[in-house]
Amino acid sequence: PSSRTSRLERNAPITRRAARMDLAFAVGNAGGSTDLGPARTLTGRNTGHERNLRLKVPSRSLPGTASSSSESEHSGKGKALAGFAAAAVAVAARGLRRLRRIRRRQAAGPQVSTKLSPESLGWKVDDDAVLKQRLELALERGGLSGTALKQNRQWPSKAEVLQAIPKDCLVKQTGRSLAHAAASTLQVLFCGYLAWKYIPMTTAAIPLWIIYAVVQGTLATGPWVIGHECGHSAFCDEKWLQTTVGYVLHTALMVPYFSWQRSHAVHHAKTNHMTEGETHVPRLQKGESNKYTKIAGVLGQNFVACTRLLTHLVMGWPAYIVGGATGGPAYGKTNHMWPFAPFSNGEKDLFPGMWKKKVLMSDVGILGMAGLLFWWAKTAGFASVFALYLAPLMVTNCWLVLYTWLQHTDVDIPHYDKENWTWVKGAFHTVDRPYGPVLDYVHHRIGSTHVAHHVCAAIPFYKARKATEALKEKFPDLYLYDPTPIHKALWRVASRCTAVQKAEGGEKGTYIFT
Numbered sequence: 001p002s003s004r005t006s007r008l009e010r011n012a013p014i015t016r017r018a019a020r021m022d023l024a025f026a027v028g029n030a031g032g033s034t035d036l037g038p039a040r041t042l043t044g045r046n047t048g049h050e051r052n053l054r055l056k057v058p059s060r061s062l063p064g065t066a067s068s069s070s071e072s073e074h075s076g077k078g079k080a081l082a083g084f085a086a087a088a089v090a091v092a093a094r095g096l097r098r099l100r101r102i103r104r105r106q107a108a109g110p111q112v113s114t115k116l117s118p119e120s121l122g123w124k125v126d127d128d129a130v131l132k133q134r135l136e137l138a139l140e141r142g143g144l145s146g147t148a149l150k151q152n153r154q155w156p157s158k159a160e161v162l163q164a165i166p167k168d169c170l171v172k173q174t175g176r177s178l179a180h181a182a183a184s185t186l187q188v189l190f191c192g193y194l195a196w197k198y199i200p201m202t203t204a205a206i207p208l209w210i211i212y213a214v215v216q217g218t219l220a221t222g223p224w225v226i227g228h229e230c231g232h233s234a235f236c237d238e239k240w241l242q243t244t245v246g247y248v249l250h251t252a253l254m255v256p257y258f259s260w261q262r263s264h265a266v267h268h269a270k271t272n273h274m275t276e277g278e279t280h281v282p283r284l285q286k287g288e289s290n291k292y293t294k295i296a297g298v299l300g301q302n303f304v305a306c307t308r309l310l311t312h313l314v315m316g317w318p319a320y321i322v323g324g325a326t327g328g329p330a331y332g333k334t335n336h337m338w339p340f341a342p343f344s345n346g347e348k349d350l351f352p353g354m355w356k357k358k359v360l361m362s363d364v365g366i367l368g369m370a371g372l373l374f375w376w377a378k379t380a381g382f383a384s385v386f387a388l389y390l391a392p393l394m395v396t397n398c399w400l401v402l403y404t405w406l407q408h409t410d411v412d413i414p415h416y417d418k419e420n421w422t423w424v425k426g427a428f429h430t431v432d433r434p435y436g437p438v439l440d441y442v443h444h445r446i447g448s449t450h451v452a453h454h455v456c457a458a459i460p461f462y463k464a465r466k467a468t469e470a471l472k473e474k475f476p477d478l479y480l481y482d483p484t485p486i487h488k489a490l491w492r493v494a495s496r497c498t499a500v501q502k503a504e505g506g507e508k509g510t511y512i513f514t
Contacts, residue, residue, distance in 0.1 A: 115139075116139045116145065116146045117136070117139075118131075118132055118135040118136065118139070118149075118505070120146075121135075121146050121149050121150045121151060122150060122151030122152050122506070123135060123149075123151060123503075123505045123506050124505045124506075125505045128504065128505050131503055131504070131505050132505075134503075134512060134513075134514060135149065135503075135512070137411070138411045138412045138512065138513065139412060141411045141412075141492060141496065142410055142411045142412030142413075142482075142492075143410070143412075143482035143483060143484035143489065144410070144412050144413070144431070144480055144481075144482055146412065147477070147478075147480060148412055148413045148414060148429060148431075148480055149412055149414065149506075149512075150477075151506050151507055152507070153477065153478070155422065155424050155425060155428075155478075156424060156475070157424070158423055158424055161424055161427070161455055161471075161475070162455070162456060164470055164471055164474040164475070165452075165455065165456055165459070165467050165470060165471075166466060166467065166470055168463070168466075169456075169459050169460075169463040169464075169466055169467045169470075170456070170458060170459060170463075171463075172234065172235065172236050172237055172460050173236075173460070173462075174236040174237065174238060174241070176460075176462060177226075177229070177235045177236050177460065178236075178245075180226065180444065180461075180462070181223070181226045181235075181245055181249070184219075184222035184223045184225075184226055184442075184444075185223055185249075187219050187222065187442075188216065188219050188220050188222070188223060191212070191215060191216050191219055192216060192388055195209075195212045195216070195387075195388060196388060199212060199387075201381075201383055201384060201387065209387045209391070210391075212387075212392070213387075213391035213392045213394070213395055214395055216392035216395070217391070217392040217393065217394065217395020217396045217398070217399065218395060218396075218399065218439075218442060219442060220253065220392055220393070220395075220396045221396050221399040221400065221442065221443050222442050222443060222444065223249045223252070223253065224249070224250070224253055224255070224396060224399075224400065225443055225444045225446045225461070226245070226246075226249055226444070227245070227246045227249035227250040227253070227255065227257065228264075228446070229246075229444075229460065229461060230242045230243065230245050230246025230247075230249070231246055231250075231257070231260065231261040231264060231265075232264075232457040232458060233457075233458055234457060234458050234459060234460050234461070235460070246261075247365060250365075251362075251365035251366065251368070251369050252369065253393065253396060254366060254369060254370075254393065256321070256336050256337060256359065256362035256363065256365070256366055257362050257365065258355070258358035258359060258361055258362045259321075259336035259337070259339075259351070259355075259358070259359045259362045260321075260336060260362075261358075262350070262351055262355045262358070262359075263278055263279075263327075263334075263336065263350055263351075264278075264279075266278040266328075266350065267279050268454060268457055269423070270328070270421075270426065271408060271426030271427060271429065271430065271454060272408055272413070272414075272415045272416060272421070272425070272426045272429045273328070273415070273416065273417070273418070273421050273426065274415050274416060274417045274418075274421075274500075274511055275328055275329050275330045275417065275418065276328050276330045276331075276348065276418070277328045277415075277426075278327055278328050278331070278350070279320065279326055279327065279404055280326050280404060280405055280408060280409055281326055281327065281328050281329070281415075282409070282415060282497065282499060282500045282511070282513070283498070283499040283500070284499065284500060284501070284511075285498075285499035285500065285501045285514050290498055290499040290514070292304050292308075292498035292499070293498065293514070295307075301495050302495070304494075304495055304498070305491055305494040305495035306494075308494040308495070308498070309490070309491075309494045312401055312405060312494070313397075313398040313401050313402060314394065314398065316397075316401040316405075317397040317400055317401055318397070320336075321335075321336045321337070322335055322336070322337070323335065324343075324350075327350075328346075329346070330346050330347045330348045331344075331346040331347075331348055331349070331350040332344065332345040332346025332347070333345055333346075334346075334350045334351075336359065336362075337359070337362075337363055337366070338359070339351035339355070339356040339359045340356070373385055373389065376389075399443070402486075402490065403443075403446055403447050403450075405490075405493060406431070406433060406447070406486070406489055406490060406493060407430055407431060407433075407447065407450045408429065408430055408431070409493050409497050410431065410482065410489065410492070410493055410497065411492060411493075411496050411497060411513050413429055413431065413480075414429070414503075414510050414511060414512050415429075415500055415510075415511045416509050416510060416511065417502075417509040417511070418509070419508050419509030420507055420508050420509030420510060421509065426454070427451070427454045427455050428451070428455075428475070428478045428479070428480065429480070430450050430451045430453075430454040430480065431450070431451070431480040431481065431482050432447070432448050432449060432450055432451050432468065432479075432480065432481045432482075433447055433448065433481075433482055433484070433486060433489060434448065434483055434485070434486070435447045435448050435486060444461040444462075445461055445464055445465065446461070449461070449464035449465055449467070449468045451468060451471060451479060451480065452464045452467035452468045452471055455467070455471060496513065497513045498513070498514070499513070499514050500512060500513050500514065501514050
């Protein structure tokens with residue numbers, strides 16, 4: 001409180017005076033004459049007038065000593081130093097006690113609440129206690145400070161958003177892109193060589209092979225991202241070179257290049273669309289609960305989180321490629337290897353026209369890679385193939401799912417149906433997260449500059465940071481960044497983001513997690 005603060009300020013000269021007297025007497029007792037400098041003008045607390053005071057302590061010899069002897073002088077100097085040290089400790093202790101008192105008084109004073117509320121963000125929840133509770137929990141648990149849940153925001157046009165990107169961010173440098181592709185590939189090959197050369201294929205070495213799988217799978221995500229760049233035409237201007245690099249890198253990682261290129265383009269075109277989005281489209285909850293809330297009621301929320309981490313990170317990628325898991329309902333059951341019946345049975349075709357032929361072209365590469373792995377297993381044994389290639393590939397797939405899951409999903413990120421969805425809303429409901437300098441280098445900033453990537457996928461990754469800064473400056477109320485550490489954000493999403501329901505208290509066509 002201000003009154004208490006003013007009293008503390010008035011007491012400050014008296015406190016300084018007491019500290020100087022502590023120092024004076026400590027030094028005086030050490031055997032020397034002490035004059036703490038020129039007289040200070042102090043103002044009496046209640047007298048209203050000024051008085052001069054010179055702090056002096058008369059010198060005196062310690063008992064049993066002669067001040068004229070050299071031994072006495074030596075002893076006096078040592079004790080003087082001890083006196084200074086004791087005085088310093090006393091002053092420091094006094095200052096710490098005083099600081100604690102000030103902090104306690106400040107803490108005891110009235111606090112201004114900074115807690116967000118649904119009403120402050122424009123939601124009308126007076127007549128809907130359930131929606132209000134869900135929004136309050138989302139604001140409490142989320143890391144976006146309510147930015148994504150604000151209602152009635154002014155959205156720019158797509159052209160205005162694209163104009164905010166500096167022109168030089170769209171310039172691709174073939175040499176630079178090739179250098180990054182080569183560096184990522186060589187890191188993977190070198191790591192694999194070290195494992196093949198120095199880790200024995202024995203049971204006792206299993207812990208080493210697990211460590212290798214984690215490291216190698218993390219490194220292999222780098223070439224995966226380079227192939228992703230090629231699929232977006234962000235690698236270089238030479239189309240043939242771009243396609244060749246992307247096809248080879250993705251095929252080596254068992255990714256059907258053209259099939260994924262098409263489905264990922266749909267994901268960018270319809271981000272956070274409830275029916276036409278692609279990948280990690282949330283389930284629509286009907287009624288007061290869903291299967292995960294029922295499981296949580298019996299086995300606990302942690303069990304739900306562990307189950308969903310397993311199904312998403314370990315099984316998610318193959319389930320998506322083969323059966324279209326978490327894909328948009330509008331496309332029905334899809335298969336990235338076979339774009340014909342019994343798949344491709346939705347209202348919209350995920351692989352229309354010429355893309356069916358391109359899916360089959362992707363299959364050629366996958367079959368060739370499968371044949372190579374079969375030959376390797378036949379000559380060196382399946383254990384060698386699993387330890388050196390398949391186990392790291394599973395880690396790479398985990399990283400892929402983790403990135404795409406966290407880029408568009410969290411407790412405080414809404415989704416929209418066709419009544420309210422726009423391309424701009426989809427792009428700006430992408431979230432950047434702090435992955436740290438090591439992962440940013442290895443994975444080419446795929447998670448920390450993803451908003452810019454969704455605004456314009458043709459930006460090379462090495463220019464995405466500049467584009468991100470431009471978007472933050474131009475649209476500070478729309479850009480999303482969540483500082484929550486990745487492991488905490490992943491656990492939050494896995495345990496809490498199980499299904500969405502339409503929220504009637506906000507803009508039409510808005511869906512939030514239950």
